[in-house]
Amino acid sequence: MHLYYSDDFFKTQKNALDAGNSIVMTDHYMFVAKAVSSEAVKIHVSRAEAGFLDFRLARMPKNYHITDHFTVMDTSEKSVFLYVSDDKVVNPVGNLFVSDGLGYRFTHSLENIIKGGHAVDFETVESLDGTFIANRYDKDHGQGNNKNEGQLREVTEEDIIEETNFREERSRMSNSGNMNKKQLITEDEKIENGDLEGYSDKIKSYITHNKGASWELVRAPEFDMRGNPTKCFIEDGCSLHL
Numbered sequence: 001m002h003l004y005y006s007d008d009f010f011k012t013q014k015n016a017l018d019a020g021n022s023i024v025m026t027d028h029y030m031f032v033a034k035a036v037s038s039e040a041v042k043i044h045v046s047r048a049e050a051g052f053l054d055f056r057l058a059r060m061p062k063n064y065h066i067t068d069h070f071t072v073m074d075t076s077e078k079s080v081f082l083y084v085s086d087d088k089v090v091n092p093v094g095n096l097f098v099s100d101g102l103g104y105r106f107t108h109s110l111e112n113i114i115k116g117g118h119a120v121d122f123e124t125v126e127s128l129d130g131t132f133i134a135n136r137y138d139k140d141h142g143q144g145n146n147k148n149e150g151q152l153r154e155v156t157e158e159d160i161i162e163e164t165n166f167r168e169e170r171s172r173m174s175n176s177g178n179m180n181k182k183q184l185i186t187e188d189e190k191i192e193n194g195d196l197e198g199y200s201d202k203i204k205s206y207i208t209h210n211k212g213a214s215w216e217l218v219r220a221p222e223f224d225m226r227g228n229p230t231k232c233f234i235e236d237g238c239s240l241h242l
Helices: 157-176
Strands: 003-005 014-017 022-025 029-035 041-047 070-074 081-085 093-099 106-116 122-124 132-137 203-208
Touching: 029 070, 070 122, 081 106, 093 132, 106 203
Parallel strands: none
Antiparallel strands: 003 014, 022 029, 029 041, 070 081, 081 093, 093 106, 106 132, 122 132, 132 203
16 A cells, blocks of 8 residues: 555555555554564654654664554554554553654663453553553562563664664575574563463553653552541552553
């Protein structure tokens, strides 16, 4: 599919992008997705400030790619929250990414976000700028190894070049027959495609007040609606679940 635009009611038209299987448009951005395989897509992004014509390829952090299951979650604060399903496990979870102001470069914000039914467990707190709530699979209840939780890092040109070169070389070797199926699997992909341990019992609510730069468990109020103490403390493995 080709994307065309016109400024004279299509008496004439111009080609805006040689790609596209689906289009998502918001007040600030336009997203055009193109399938590159049965399991992966590329997303092109344009901005309202440039008349939705400055299409650029969305850049993901190293070791992440966009599957054919992704959702644009929020663009209200002129940055993009993007949910991408994790195809390495059976359970309906995914990764949350947040973009810079231009909407092209994404950093990893939170892992194991829950997608229940047809909706992602992610909500905007409209009365508080930069505040969002998400439910995630949390095996250790905020403790232990949460290396991906809220660890935003700027995506550099070196990251992009390195990942692009790796994927091009991988594709070239695959097409030439010089690489077998086992060699196509990277170290990060050597994860058993099974169920997450205790999935249904370990879903917790997390909150961010700085647009996904850091997340924390939601603390329960000190007293309930009847004035009784909740006796629920994160330090004791108890938090508020929304």
